Amino acid sequence: MPDTHPPSCDLSESPASAPTFCGWVALIGRPNVGKSTLLNRLIGTKVSISSSKAQTTRYRLNGILTEGAYQFVFVDTPGFQIRYRSKLNAQMNQSVREALKDVDCIVVLLEAGKYNEYDDNVIKLLPQNKPVIAVINKVDVLPDKGLVLPQIEALSRRFDFAAIIPISAERDWQVNTLKSTLTQYLPESPFMFEEDDLTDRDDRFFAAEFIREKIFRLSGDEVPYSTHVVIDSFKTEKTLRVIEAKVMVEREGQRAMLLGHEGSVMKRIATEARQDMERLWGCRVHLTVRVLVRAGWMNDPKVLRQFDISA
Ligand SMILES: Nc1nc2c(ncn2[C@@H]2O[C@H](COP(=O)(O)OP(=O)(O)OP(=O)(O)O)[C@@H](O)[C@H]2O)c(=O)[nH]1
Numbered sequence: 246m247p248d249t250h251p252p253s254c255d256l257s258e259s260p261a262s263a264p265t266f267c268g269w270v271a272l273i274g275r276p277n278v279g280k281s282t283l284l285n286r287l288i289g290t291k292v293s294i295s296s297s298k299a300q301t302t303r304y305r306l307n308g309i310l311t312e313g314a315y316q317f318v319f320v321d322t323p324g325f326q327i328r329y330r331s332k333l334n335a336q337m338n339q340s341v342r343e344a345l346k347d348v349d350c351i352v353v354l355l356e357a358g359k360y361n362e363y364d365d366n367v368i369k370l371l372p373q374n375k376p377v378i379a380v381i382n383k384v385d386v387l388p389d390k391g392l393v394l395p396q397i398e399a400l401s402r403r404f405d406f407a408a409i410i411p412i413s414a415e416r417d418w419q420v421n422t423l424k425s426t427l428t429q430y431l432p433e434s435p436f437m438f439e440e441d442d443l444t445d446r447d448d449r450f451f452a453a454e455f456i457r458e459k460i461f462r463l464s465g466d467e468v469p470y471s472t473h474v475v476i477d478s479f480k481t482e483k484t485l486r487v488i489e490a491k492v493m494v495e496r497e498g499q500r501a502m503l504l505g506h507e508g509s510v511m512k513r514i515a516t517e518a519r520q521d522m523e524r525l526w527g528c529r530v531h532l533t534v535r536v537l538v539r540a541g542w543m544n545d546p547k548v549l550r551q552f553d554i555s556a
Pocket residue numbers: 274275276277278279280281282283294295296297298299300301302303322323324325382383384385386412413414415416
């Protein structure tokens with residue numbers, strides 16, 4: 246049989262296609278403004294951990310969204326603050342500064358009805374040579390959305406923002422407006438990731454992060470800041486993942502608090518973390534978590550390196 250396909254139908258050749266746009270967008274702001282909640286909302290899946298406690302995010306995390314001709318790579322960053330100083334905090338701030346260097350556009354998050362010195366320090370970090378969009382998040386907490394207008398007015402005097410957009414990440418209000426505003430700042434470029442990629446992090450990272458999120462959500466005010474999660478073993482079987490993790494704490498008292506009465510707190514942490522992993526991966530997970538005391542890990546550079554805290 247002669248080949249009757251015209252040359253233009255040869256699928257091995259890449260067709261002359263419409264242009265694509267792909268770029269990096271950093272999400273920055275003081276602790277607790279809703280950066281990670283917004284990242285999850287933008288990409289439509291929970292990849293970044295969030296809690297009502299400040300400084301939940303410790304590591305940069307890229308969340309990828311591909312829609313039509315556009316691919317956004319959102320960079321979630323730790324909350325920027327300079328009041329509490331430890332080596333860990335210094336590393337977290339450094340990762341915010343680094344994130345600003347290589348992106349095409351910056352989204353700085355603020356909170357509706359609030360503005361303080363922490364926000365001021367973030368605005369001081371902003372470069373003049375990149376588009377910066379101010380997002381006023383948590384507008385749902387205002388008794389009347391119109392109350393955000395004076396804040397928009399005041400913000401526009403602090404910095405030359407490309408746009409100022411009020412949103413509610415939690416209620417999914419105006420997040421699409423933000424997304425379509427951002428499309429104009431993505432440069433024309435081939436996609437850098439596969440169209441169905443959600444993040445650049447691997448499954449071990451999410452296992453550790455989901456445990457850390459539950460520690461932030463379910464244990465007392467101080468304990469989460471003294472903990473670090475390490476994945477000791479991660480095995481993938483057909484429909485099951487078997488994960489062994491340990492949580493480092495600074496003191497024996499913190500270990501007792503994390504375990505709770507007859508291990509009840511730790512049990513809940515492990516159960517909820519496992520459920521999140523099962524949702525993300527769509528398979529069963531068997532998770533065991535130990536709690537160990539390792540005094541001084543937060544300020545010991547050797548230990549920080551060993552734990553790959555800046556990864
Ligand atoms: N009411 C309301 N709460 C929100 C909204 N977005 C986020 N939050 C809450 O704000 C808290 C902090 O959210 P995160 O997403 O962890 O904030 P973050 O900026 O990533 O915080 P760090 O990682 O600690 O810097 C959580 O309790 C969220 O549920 C919103 O639109 N409205």
